[in-house]
Amino acid sequence: YVRGADFxxxxxxxxxxxxxxxxxxxxxxxxxxxxxxxxSKRVGTPNADHEPTY
Known part of the structure; x- marks a missing residue:
């Protein structure tokens, strides 16, 4: 099957x-x-400092 063109x-x-x-x-x-x-967070901001907005 692996050698077939369909695969x-x-x-x-x-x-x-x-x-x-x-x-x-x-x-x-x-x-x-x-x-x-x-x-999105600022480029230099650590992940712990980012508060998501809802």
Missing amino acids: WERSLQNWQSEFLAVGAMIVFSIYLRQQGSPE
Whole structure:
């Protein structure tokens, strides 16, 4: 089964969709942090000093 073309086609399609989803999350998190989102902490602030806003 591993040597079949169907296995590799499905594996690469799954990898491609996961790669795009994770890449989009990384880009959006960087963008929101740079824009000063109220849900993000300042770059130099330790995690213990950050109070989440609800």
